[in-house]
Amino acid sequence: MFDTRLLGRRPGAMQSEQRTVAAPARMGLDLIAIAAGAPIELDLRLESVVEGVLVTGTVNAEAAGECSRCLGPLTQHVELYLTELFAYPGSITASTSEEDEVPRIEDDALNLEQVLVDTLGLELPLRPLCREDCAGLCLECGIDLAIAEPGHGHDRMDPRWAALAAKFGDPAADQPDDQASQDLQTEEN
Ligand SMILES: [Zn+2]
Numbered sequence: 001m002f003d004t005r006l007l008g009r010r011p012g013a014m015q016s017e018q019r020t021v022a023a024p025a026r027m028g029l030d031l032i033a034i035a036a037g038a039p040i041e042l043d044l045r046l047e048s049v050v051e052g053v054l055v056t057g058t059v060n061a062e063a064a065g066e067c068s069r070c071l072g073p074l075t076q077h078v079e080l081y082l083t084e085l086f087a088y089p090g091s092i093t094a095s096t097s098e099e100d101e102v103p104r105i106e107d108d109a110l111n112l113e114q115v116l117v118d119t120l121g122l123e124l125p126l127r128p129l130c131r132e133d134c135a136g137l138c139l140e141c142g143i144d145l146a147i148a149e150p151g152h153g154h155d156r157m158d159p160r161w162a163a164l165a166a167k168f169g170d171p172a173a174d175q176p177d178d179q180a181s182q183d184l185q186t187e188e189n
Helices: 092-096 113-123 159-169 176-188
Strands: 014-022 032-034 039-049 052-066 073-087
Touching: 032 073, 052 113, 073 092, 073 113
Parallel strands: none
Antiparallel strands: 014 039, 032 052, 039 052, 052 073
16 A cells, blocks of 8 residues: 555656565465565555556565475565556546556555556466476376486386276277177077
8 A cells, every 4th residue: 555645646746665565465376376474575666647646666575386297385586567557536547447457546545456466467377387397296106206216107007097008909899889789699699
């Protein structure tokens, strides 16, 4: 929340804001987010323009989550660059746009939370990785391939897969009526 009264409404007036705030809630995506209460460093410039207040600057924070391949914990530094107009109520911008397109100044204050949530949603990776070349988990035994022995693999096929492979390896087995007609023949004989 920023109070815009100090800034005043004279276009061109400027105010810089350097603050560290605590995240009011978990902000981010399912697999990676800034935790509630985690510090968020704001280095912003508020500039009065005819239609409202233009906020520009950087936001720095640490996001935490889990690797989408190996499910190990990970942290990622997040740096966001903001350029956001907050419209004065009653301005032309406010009357020609929706509130979810252009945020509003309400009671002489602008609330950055929704802008941060939206920007994080675009900037954070949908599938975060603990490192670029994370090998993930072995599909057969689930071991983290990063700590498995070199060339980790499974020579023996799981009996269930072996049964499937045998079934689908035999073209005749694909025809569901086959077994039934054989049974019928056996009865007739
Ligand atoms: Zn990983």
